[in-house]
Amino acid sequence: MSKFDYPRLPRHEIVGILAESQIATVSEADIINPNPDFVSNLYTKILIHIDSLQEDYGQVDFAALEQLENPDLHVDSVRMMNLFHKIREVVASLECPKKFTLKDLIKPDSDRTELFLSAILNFCLHRDTKMNLLRPIVEELTLLDEQRQELEARISQLNAEITEYNESREREMPLVQEVDAKVKELRQTIPTLNNHQMSLKASIRKMKEKAKEMDEEISSAEFALVQSVQENANLRSKIVQSPDKLQRTLEEKKSIRVEAKDAERAAMQSFQEKSAILEIYTKASKKMSKHFARMQAIQEQVNSAKSIEKDVKVLKVKLSDEVVLERSLEAKLVERQGKADQLDDFRKQLEKERNLSWEEATKELNNVKLEVESQRRDLESRQSG
Secondary structure, rough: OOOOOOOOOHHHHHHHHHHHOOOOOHHHHHHHOOOHHHHHHHHHHHHHHOOOOOOOOOOOHHHHHHOOOOOHHHHHHHHHHHHHHHHHHHHHOOOOOOOOOHHHHHOOOOHHHHHHHHHHHHHHHHHHHHHHHHHHHHHHHHHHHHHHHHHHHHHHHHHHHHHHHHHHHHHHHHHHHHHHHHHHHHHHHHHHHHHHHHHHHHHHHHHHHHHHHHHHHHHHOOOOOOHHHHHHHHHOOOOOOOHHHHHHHHHHHHHHHHHHHHHHHHHHHHHHHHHHHHHHHHHHHHHHHHHHHHHHHHHHHHHHHHHHHHHHHHEEEEEEEEHHHHHHHHHHHHHHHHHHHHHHHHHHHHHHHHHHHHHHHHHHHHHHHHHHHHHHHHHHHHHHH
16 A cells, blocks of 8 residues: 555454464454453554564553552553553554544444554554565665675775885886986987998998909909910910010019909908908997897886886776766765655654653553542541541
8 A cells, every 4th residue: 555544444354464464363253342351462462563562561660659559459550551552642643533542442342443453454554565665775775885885895905906006106116217217318329329330231331342343353353364374375385486575475464463463462451351340340230239139128117117007097097987986876875874864753753752642641640640549548538537
Protein backbone atom coordinates (compact mmCIF):
# COMPACT_ATOMS: atom_id res chain seq x y z
CA MET A 1 0.00 0.00 0.00
CA SER A 2 1.51 3.31 -1.03
CA LYS A 3 -0.65 5.39 1.36
CA PHE A 4 -1.69 4.52 4.91
CA ASP A 5 -5.46 4.32 5.48
CA TYR A 6 -7.98 2.49 7.66
CA PRO A 7 -9.67 -0.28 5.70
CA ARG A 8 -11.67 -2.57 7.92
CA LEU A 9 -9.87 -5.90 7.69
CA PRO A 10 -11.93 -9.07 7.85
CA ARG A 11 -11.29 -11.30 10.81
CA HIS A 12 -9.65 -14.03 8.74
CA GLU A 13 -7.20 -11.47 7.30
CA ILE A 14 -6.38 -10.24 10.82
CA VAL A 15 -5.71 -13.85 11.87
CA GLY A 16 -3.60 -14.41 8.74
CA ILE A 17 -1.53 -11.21 9.17
CA LEU A 18 -0.86 -12.01 12.84
CA ALA A 19 0.28 -15.52 11.95
CA GLU A 20 2.32 -14.42 8.88
CA SER A 21 4.10 -11.69 10.88
CA GLN A 22 4.73 -14.24 13.67
CA ILE A 23 3.09 -11.92 16.18
CA ALA A 24 0.54 -14.30 17.67
CA THR A 25 -1.56 -17.33 16.82
CA VAL A 26 -5.24 -16.51 17.28
CA SER A 27 -8.56 -17.62 15.91
CA GLU A 28 -11.61 -15.76 14.70
CA ALA A 29 -13.47 -16.88 17.79
CA ASP A 30 -10.93 -15.07 19.97
CA ILE A 31 -11.64 -11.85 18.07
CA ILE A 32 -15.41 -12.35 18.16
CA ASN A 33 -15.41 -12.96 21.92
CA PRO A 34 -12.38 -11.11 23.26
CA ASN A 35 -11.48 -11.20 26.95
CA PRO A 36 -9.18 -8.82 28.88
CA ASP A 37 -6.27 -11.26 29.16
CA PHE A 38 -6.40 -12.13 25.46
CA VAL A 39 -6.63 -8.49 24.41
CA SER A 40 -3.83 -7.36 26.75
CA ASN A 41 -1.56 -10.17 25.60
CA LEU A 42 -2.31 -9.52 21.90
CA TYR A 43 -1.80 -5.74 22.15
CA THR A 44 1.44 -6.30 24.06
CA LYS A 45 2.82 -8.57 21.30
CA ILE A 46 1.75 -6.16 18.57
CA LEU A 47 3.41 -3.18 20.33
CA ILE A 48 6.61 -5.19 20.81
CA HIS A 49 6.49 -6.11 17.12
CA ILE A 50 6.31 -2.45 16.04
CA ASP A 51 9.04 -1.49 18.57
CA SER A 52 6.66 0.77 20.47
CA LEU A 53 6.93 -1.24 23.68
CA GLN A 54 9.98 -2.79 25.34
CA GLU A 55 9.78 -6.38 26.49
CA ASP A 56 10.45 -5.24 30.08
CA TYR A 57 7.52 -2.79 30.06
CA GLY A 58 6.12 -4.55 33.12
CA GLN A 59 8.86 -3.19 35.34
CA VAL A 60 7.38 -0.59 37.63
CA ASP A 61 8.92 2.58 38.99
CA PHE A 62 9.47 1.35 42.55
CA ALA A 63 10.27 4.85 43.73
CA ALA A 64 6.75 5.89 42.67
CA LEU A 65 5.20 2.79 44.24
CA GLU A 66 6.86 3.59 47.54
CA GLN A 67 4.56 6.59 47.77
CA LEU A 68 1.62 4.21 48.05
CA GLU A 69 0.66 1.95 50.87
CA ASN A 70 0.61 -1.74 50.00
CA PRO A 71 2.42 -1.24 46.62
CA ASP A 72 2.04 -4.94 45.77
CA LEU A 73 -1.65 -4.36 45.24
CA HIS A 74 -0.97 -1.74 42.58
CA VAL A 75 1.63 -3.57 40.42
CA ASP A 76 -0.91 -5.08 38.01
CA SER A 77 -2.87 -1.86 37.77
CA VAL A 78 0.31 0.10 36.97
CA ARG A 79 1.21 -2.41 34.25
CA MET A 80 -2.29 -2.15 32.86
CA MET A 81 -2.06 1.65 32.84
CA ASN A 82 1.33 1.53 31.10
CA LEU A 83 -0.05 -0.75 28.39
CA PHE A 84 -3.15 1.43 28.06
CA HIS A 85 -1.11 4.62 27.57
CA LYS A 86 1.13 2.92 25.03
CA ILE A 87 -1.83 1.66 23.01
CA ARG A 88 -3.55 5.02 23.21
CA GLU A 89 -0.38 6.77 21.99
CA VAL A 90 -0.09 4.42 19.02
CA VAL A 91 -3.77 4.71 18.08
CA ALA A 92 -3.64 8.52 18.44
CA SER A 93 -0.49 8.75 16.31
CA LEU A 94 -2.29 6.72 13.61
CA GLU A 95 -5.15 9.27 13.70
CA CYS A 96 -7.68 6.52 14.17
CA PRO A 97 -11.27 7.86 13.98
CA LYS A 98 -12.09 6.32 17.37
CA LYS A 99 -10.19 6.88 20.59
CA PHE A 100 -8.80 3.99 22.58
CA THR A 101 -10.15 3.95 26.15
CA LEU A 102 -9.35 1.96 29.26
CA LYS A 103 -12.60 0.10 28.78
CA ASP A 104 -11.17 -1.41 25.56
CA LEU A 105 -8.65 -3.25 27.77
CA ILE A 106 -10.77 -4.06 30.80
CA LYS A 107 -14.01 -4.90 29.03
CA PRO A 108 -13.19 -5.19 25.29
CA ASP A 109 -15.81 -4.98 22.59
CA SER A 110 -15.54 -7.18 19.52
CA ASP A 111 -16.29 -4.41 17.01
CA ARG A 112 -13.93 -1.84 18.56
CA THR A 113 -11.20 -4.45 19.07
CA GLU A 114 -11.48 -5.42 15.40
CA LEU A 115 -11.26 -1.71 14.39
CA PHE A 116 -8.15 -1.03 16.48
CA LEU A 117 -6.48 -4.24 15.33
CA SER A 118 -7.24 -3.31 11.69
CA ALA A 119 -5.72 0.16 12.18
CA ILE A 120 -2.57 -1.10 13.87
CA LEU A 121 -2.08 -4.02 11.44
CA ASN A 122 -2.62 -1.70 8.46
CA PHE A 123 0.09 0.49 9.93
CA CYS A 124 2.33 -2.58 10.23
CA LEU A 125 1.73 -3.43 6.57
CA HIS A 126 2.30 0.19 5.58
CA ARG A 127 5.49 0.34 7.61
CA ASP A 128 6.78 -2.96 6.16
CA THR A 129 6.11 -1.66 2.64
CA LYS A 130 8.00 1.57 3.36
CA MET A 131 10.87 -0.36 4.94
CA ASN A 132 11.06 -2.61 1.87
CA LEU A 133 11.23 0.52 -0.30
CA LEU A 134 13.98 2.00 1.89
CA ARG A 135 16.00 -1.21 2.10
CA PRO A 136 17.55 -0.84 -1.43
CA ILE A 137 18.51 2.75 -0.53
CA VAL A 138 20.20 1.55 2.67
CA GLU A 139 21.98 -1.21 0.75
CA GLU A 140 23.03 1.32 -1.88
CA LEU A 141 24.35 3.61 0.88
CA THR A 142 26.33 0.70 2.30
CA LEU A 143 27.69 -0.12 -1.16
CA LEU A 144 28.59 3.54 -1.76
CA ASP A 145 30.36 3.67 1.60
CA GLU A 146 32.35 0.55 0.71
CA GLN A 147 33.22 2.04 -2.69
CA ARG A 148 34.24 5.28 -0.98
CA GLN A 149 36.52 3.36 1.38
CA GLU A 150 38.03 1.46 -1.56
CA LEU A 151 38.57 4.73 -3.44
CA GLU A 152 40.16 6.33 -0.38
CA ALA A 153 42.50 3.33 -0.07
CA ARG A 154 43.28 3.55 -3.81
CA ILE A 155 43.89 7.31 -3.52
CA SER A 156 46.19 6.73 -0.55
CA GLN A 157 48.08 4.14 -2.57
CA LEU A 158 48.36 6.48 -5.57
CA ASN A 159 49.48 9.33 -3.29
CA ALA A 160 52.14 7.04 -1.85
CA GLU A 161 53.27 6.08 -5.37
CA ILE A 162 53.32 9.74 -6.45
CA THR A 163 55.31 10.64 -3.34
CA GLU A 164 57.74 7.83 -4.14
CA TYR A 165 58.02 9.00 -7.75
CA ASN A 166 58.57 12.58 -6.62
CA GLU A 167 61.27 11.50 -4.18
CA SER A 168 62.91 9.38 -6.87
CA ARG A 169 62.68 12.32 -9.25
CA GLU A 170 64.26 14.65 -6.69
CA ARG A 171 67.04 12.11 -6.06
CA GLU A 172 67.69 11.70 -9.78
CA MET A 173 67.31 15.41 -10.61
CA PRO A 174 71.05 16.22 -10.14
CA LEU A 175 71.97 13.28 -12.38
CA VAL A 176 69.39 14.39 -14.96
CA GLN A 177 70.71 17.94 -14.85
CA GLU A 178 74.26 16.65 -15.25
CA VAL A 179 73.17 14.45 -18.16
CA ASP A 180 71.31 17.39 -19.73
CA ALA A 181 74.45 19.51 -19.44
CA LYS A 182 76.51 16.75 -21.06
CA VAL A 183 73.91 16.31 -23.77
CA LYS A 184 73.93 20.05 -24.50
CA GLU A 185 77.72 20.02 -24.60
CA LEU A 186 77.73 17.00 -26.89
CA ARG A 187 75.07 18.58 -29.09
CA GLN A 188 77.25 21.66 -29.39
CA THR A 189 80.22 19.38 -30.24
CA ILE A 190 78.27 17.40 -32.85
CA PRO A 191 78.25 20.12 -35.55
CA THR A 192 82.02 20.63 -35.14
CA LEU A 193 82.65 16.89 -35.32
CA ASN A 194 80.32 16.59 -38.31
CA ASN A 195 82.20 19.38 -40.11
CA HIS A 196 85.51 17.76 -39.19
CA GLN A 197 84.23 14.41 -40.42
CA MET A 198 83.08 15.99 -43.68
CA SER A 199 86.48 17.60 -44.13
CA LEU A 200 88.14 14.24 -43.40
CA LYS A 201 85.93 12.53 -45.95
CA ALA A 202 86.76 15.22 -48.50
CA SER A 203 90.49 14.83 -47.75
CA ILE A 204 90.24 11.04 -48.06
CA ARG A 205 88.42 11.46 -51.34
CA LYS A 206 91.19 13.78 -52.61
CA MET A 207 93.87 11.37 -51.40
CA LYS A 208 92.16 8.51 -53.23
CA GLU A 209 92.06 10.62 -56.34
CA LYS A 210 95.75 11.47 -55.96
CA ALA A 211 96.58 7.82 -55.27
CA LYS A 212 94.70 6.90 -58.43
CA GLU A 213 96.61 9.53 -60.36
CA MET A 214 99.88 8.20 -58.90
CA ASP A 215 98.91 4.66 -59.88
CA GLU A 216 98.29 5.89 -63.38
CA GLU A 217 101.64 7.70 -63.37
CA ILE A 218 103.39 4.56 -62.08
CA SER A 219 101.66 2.48 -64.76
CA SER A 220 102.68 4.96 -67.42
CA ALA A 221 106.26 5.02 -66.01
CA GLU A 222 106.41 1.23 -66.07
CA PHE A 223 105.08 1.24 -69.59
CA ALA A 224 107.70 3.83 -70.51
CA LEU A 225 110.36 1.69 -68.78
CA VAL A 226 109.31 -1.35 -70.80
CA GLN A 227 109.48 0.72 -73.94
CA SER A 228 112.87 1.97 -72.86
CA VAL A 229 114.09 -1.62 -72.37
CA GLN A 230 112.82 -2.51 -75.81
CA GLU A 231 114.43 0.52 -77.32
CA ASN A 232 117.60 -0.26 -75.41
CA ALA A 233 117.61 -3.70 -76.93
CA ASN A 234 117.08 -2.22 -80.35
CA LEU A 235 119.82 0.28 -79.71
CA ARG A 236 122.24 -2.46 -78.65
CA SER A 237 121.54 -4.23 -81.90
CA LYS A 238 122.34 -1.03 -83.73
CA ILE A 239 125.28 0.05 -81.55
CA VAL A 240 127.90 -1.04 -84.13
CA GLN A 241 126.45 1.10 -86.85
CA SER A 242 126.06 4.37 -84.90
CA PRO A 243 127.80 4.37 -81.50
CA ASP A 244 127.62 8.13 -80.95
CA LYS A 245 123.94 8.33 -81.68
CA LEU A 246 123.34 5.28 -79.52
CA GLN A 247 125.32 6.78 -76.69
CA ARG A 248 123.19 9.91 -76.81
CA THR A 249 120.05 7.85 -76.94
CA LEU A 250 121.19 5.77 -73.93
CA GLU A 251 121.97 8.88 -71.96
CA GLU A 252 118.55 10.27 -72.79
CA LYS A 253 116.90 6.99 -71.80
CA LYS A 254 118.90 6.85 -68.56
CA SER A 255 117.85 10.35 -67.69
CA ILE A 256 114.26 9.46 -68.50
CA ARG A 257 114.61 6.32 -66.35
CA VAL A 258 116.07 8.28 -63.46
CA GLU A 259 113.24 10.80 -63.73
CA ALA A 260 110.71 7.94 -63.77
CA LYS A 261 112.29 6.35 -60.67
CA ASP A 262 112.34 9.70 -58.91
CA ALA A 263 108.69 10.20 -59.83
CA GLU A 264 107.92 6.67 -58.60
CA ARG A 265 109.80 7.31 -55.34
CA ALA A 266 107.99 10.64 -54.84
CA ALA A 267 104.65 8.99 -55.62
CA MET A 268 105.41 6.17 -53.11
CA GLN A 269 106.42 8.67 -50.44
CA SER A 270 103.27 10.71 -51.09
CA PHE A 271 101.19 7.49 -50.92
CA GLN A 272 102.75 6.58 -47.57
CA GLU A 273 102.09 10.05 -46.24
CA LYS A 274 98.49 9.87 -47.41
CA SER A 275 98.15 6.39 -45.84
CA ALA A 276 99.43 7.75 -42.51
CA ILE A 277 96.93 10.61 -42.71
CA LEU A 278 94.19 8.12 -43.59
CA GLU A 279 95.10 6.01 -40.54
CA ILE A 280 94.94 9.11 -38.34
CA TYR A 281 91.52 9.95 -39.77
CA THR A 282 90.39 6.37 -39.18
CA LYS A 283 91.44 6.55 -35.51
CA ALA A 284 89.66 9.87 -35.17
CA SER A 285 86.56 8.35 -36.75
CA LYS A 286 86.65 5.47 -34.22
CA LYS A 287 86.92 7.95 -31.35
CA MET A 288 84.00 9.89 -32.76
CA SER A 289 81.97 6.65 -32.95
CA LYS A 290 82.73 5.95 -29.28
CA HIS A 291 81.70 9.47 -28.33
CA PHE A 292 78.54 9.06 -30.38
CA ALA A 293 77.74 5.75 -28.62
CA ARG A 294 78.23 7.43 -25.23
CA MET A 295 75.98 10.27 -26.37
CA GLN A 296 73.29 7.75 -27.40
CA ALA A 297 73.51 6.04 -23.98
CA ILE A 298 73.12 9.42 -22.27
CA GLN A 299 70.19 10.21 -24.56
CA GLU A 300 68.55 6.90 -23.58
CA GLN A 301 68.95 7.86 -19.90
CA VAL A 302 67.32 11.21 -20.63
CA ASN A 303 64.47 9.47 -22.48
CA SER A 304 64.04 7.10 -19.50
CA ALA A 305 63.82 10.08 -17.14
CA LYS A 306 61.26 11.71 -19.45
CA SER A 307 59.21 8.48 -19.58
CA ILE A 308 59.21 8.37 -15.77
CA GLU A 309 57.99 11.96 -15.74
CA LYS A 310 55.23 11.04 -18.23
CA ASP A 311 54.20 8.12 -15.97
CA VAL A 312 53.97 10.54 -13.05
CA LYS A 313 51.75 12.84 -15.14
CA VAL A 314 49.52 9.88 -16.12
CA LEU A 315 49.23 8.89 -12.46
CA LYS A 316 48.28 12.48 -11.59
CA VAL A 317 45.58 12.43 -14.31
CA LYS A 318 44.26 9.11 -12.96
CA LEU A 319 44.30 10.56 -9.45
CA SER A 320 42.31 13.61 -10.60
CA ASP A 321 39.76 11.33 -12.34
CA GLU A 322 39.38 9.24 -9.19
CA VAL A 323 39.03 12.42 -7.12
CA VAL A 324 36.18 13.52 -9.44
CA LEU A 325 34.58 10.08 -9.08
CA GLU A 326 34.98 10.26 -5.31
CA ARG A 327 33.33 13.69 -5.25
CA SER A 328 30.37 12.41 -7.27
CA LEU A 329 30.06 9.46 -4.90
CA GLU A 330 30.28 11.84 -1.95
CA ALA A 331 27.46 13.90 -3.50
CA LYS A 332 25.34 10.77 -3.81
CA LEU A 333 26.28 9.80 -0.27
CA VAL A 334 25.27 13.26 0.98
CA GLU A 335 21.95 12.91 -0.85
CA ARG A 336 21.33 9.46 0.66
CA GLN A 337 22.48 10.76 4.04
CA GLY A 338 19.93 13.58 3.72
CA LYS A 339 17.18 11.04 3.16
CA ALA A 340 18.44 9.00 6.11
CA ASP A 341 18.51 12.17 8.24
CA GLN A 342 14.92 12.92 7.24
CA LEU A 343 13.90 9.42 8.32
CA ASP A 344 15.86 9.84 11.54
CA ASP A 345 14.17 13.20 12.18
CA PHE A 346 10.80 11.54 11.62
CA ARG A 347 11.74 8.78 14.08
CA LYS A 348 12.93 11.35 16.64
CA GLN A 349 9.67 13.28 16.23
CA LEU A 350 7.70 10.09 16.89
CA GLU A 351 9.87 9.34 19.92
CA LYS A 352 9.36 12.90 21.18
CA GLU A 353 5.61 12.59 20.80
CA ARG A 354 5.73 9.22 22.54
CA ASN A 355 7.76 10.70 25.40
CA LEU A 356 5.32 13.58 25.73
CA SER A 357 2.42 11.14 25.85
CA TRP A 358 4.30 9.07 28.39
CA GLU A 359 4.87 12.14 30.56
CA GLU A 360 1.20 13.03 30.31
CA ALA A 361 0.23 9.48 31.20
CA THR A 362 2.65 9.51 34.14
CA LYS A 363 1.18 12.77 35.39
CA GLU A 364 -2.32 11.38 35.00
CA LEU A 365 -1.29 8.22 36.82
CA ASN A 366 0.20 10.28 39.65
CA ASN A 367 -2.99 12.33 39.81
CA VAL A 368 -5.01 9.12 39.91
CA LYS A 369 -2.75 7.76 42.65
CA LEU A 370 -3.10 10.96 44.65
CA GLU A 371 -6.84 10.92 44.18
CA VAL A 372 -7.04 7.25 45.22
CA GLU A 373 -4.86 7.95 48.23
CA SER A 374 -6.96 10.93 49.26
CA GLN A 375 -10.14 8.90 48.88
CA ARG A 376 -8.62 6.08 50.90
CA ARG A 377 -7.68 8.49 53.67
CA ASP A 378 -11.15 10.01 53.64
CA LEU A 379 -12.62 6.53 53.83
CA GLU A 380 -10.35 5.61 56.74
CA SER A 381 -11.17 8.85 58.55
CA ARG A 382 -14.90 8.21 58.07
CA GLN A 383 -14.56 4.63 59.31
CA SER A 384 -12.57 5.74 62.36
CA GLY A 385 -15.10 8.55 63.07
